[in-house]
Amino acid sequence: FRTAASESESAQKVALLHVWPEGGSTNVDRRTHIEIEFDHRMAVGTEELCSLHLGGLDGEEVPGDWVWSHDHHVLTFTAHEPLQHGAEHTLHVGGGIVGEDGHHMDFDQHGFDMGGNWVDDDMLRHHGGMMGHHSHVGEGWQHENGYYGMAFPFTTAQ
Numbered sequence: 001f002r003t004a005a006s007e008s009e010s011a012q013k014v015a016l017l018h019v020w021p022e023g024g025s026t027n028v029d030r031r032t033h034i035e036i037e038f039d040h041r042m043a044v045g046t047e048e049l050c051s052l053h054l055g056g057l058d059g060e061e062v063p064g065d066w067v068w069s070h071d072h073h074v075l076t077f078t079a080h081e082p083l084q085h086g087a088e089h090t091l092h093v094g095g096g097i098v099g100e101d102g103h104h105m106d107f108d109q110h111g112f113d114m115g116g117n118w119v120d121d122d123m124l125r126h127h128g129g130m131m132g133h134h135s136h137v138g139e140g141w142q143h144e145n146g147y148y149g150m151a152f153p154f155t156t157a158q
Contacts, residue, residue, distance in 0.1 A: 012101075012103045013103050013104055013105065013106035013109075014038050014039065014040045014042070014097075014098065014099040014103055014104065014105050014106060015038065015039040015040075015105075015106055015109045015110060016036070016037075016038060016093070016105060016106075016107060016109070016110050016111050016114070016116075016150075017037040017038060017039050017110065018035065018036070018037035018114070019035070019036055019037075019091065019093070019111075019114045019115075019116070019152050020032070020033075020034065020035040020036075021034070021091075021152070021154040022114045022115040022152065022154070023091075023114060023115020023116050023117065023151070023152035023153055023154065024115040024153070024154065025115070025154040025155070026154070026155045027155070027156075027157045028083075028089075028154050028155065028156050028157060029156070029157060030082040030083045030084070030085065030156050030157060031082050031083075032083070033076050033077065033078050034052055034076065034077035034078075034091055035074060035075070035076050035077075036050065036074070036075045036076075036091075036093060037073060037074045037075075038073055038074075038075075038099070039073070040073070040099035040100065040101070040103065041071060041072045041073060041099060041100040041101075042068070042072045042073070042075070042097070042098070042099055042100060043097075043098050043099060043100050043102070044072075044100075046094075046096075046097045046098060047066040047067075047068065047075055048066075048140070049093070049094030049095075049096055049097045049140050049141060049149070050066060050075060050077070050091070050092065050093055050094060050097070051091075051092045051094075052064065052077055052079070052089060052090070052091055052092075053089065053090045053092065054083075054084060054087060054088075054089060055087070055088055055089070055090065056088070056090050056151075056153070057090055057092060057119065057151060059089075059090070062079050062083065062089065063079065063080045063081075064077050064078050064079040064080050065077070065078050065080075072100065077091075083156045084156060085156060085157070085158055086155065086156060086157065086158040087155065087156055088153055088154070088155050089153070089154055089155070089156065090151050090152065090153045090154075091151070091152040091153075091154070092119065092149060092150075092151050092152075093105075093107075093116075093149045093150050093152070094140060094141045094148065094149040095107075095119070095141060095142050095143025095144075095145070095147050095148050095149035095150075096140035096141050096142055096143060096149075097140075097149070104143065104144050105143065105149075107143070107147075107149070107150050111150045114152065115152055115153075115154075116150035116151065116152050117150060117151050117152075117153075118147040118149075118150060118151075119147055119148040119149050119150060119151050120146075120147055120148070121146075121148070
């Protein structure tokens with residue numbers, strides 16, 4: 001049973017509309033651009049809550065540039081170098097990413113359909129290395145549900 005208030009809150013949340021490549025994709029072109037599309041105009045600075053890793057979340061971040069579309073609905077990542085041959089990469093969309101109006105993400109709406117998996121504290125602690133610290137547990141990375149966003153792993157072509 002949903003109340004009018006909960007329906008209103010749900011309608012205001014930001015939906016993740018499209019992620020490329022989707023989690024679980026294989027044979028992805030090494031020169032591909034990573035794209036994340038939202039149904040709301042996103043807040044300036046929220047691109048800092050997205051990262052691309054070589055391997056899993058414990059892998060090094062891939063150097064590159066995150067750029068918003070003119071309407072701030074699509075975030076595109078371009079790596080400085082082509083991605084490694086036949087390697088797993090993981091796109092991490094941080095849990096604290098918000099729309100321009102301050103509304104949080106509704107990862108449940110489409111995230112799982114695009115191959116996303118919740119990023120939890122144990123996963124980050126396990127992958128955090130020394131002292132269990134991971135750079136993606138700081139301010140802004142945690143979603144209101146306690147998770148640290150979603151991970152979308154994919155593998156590049158040989």
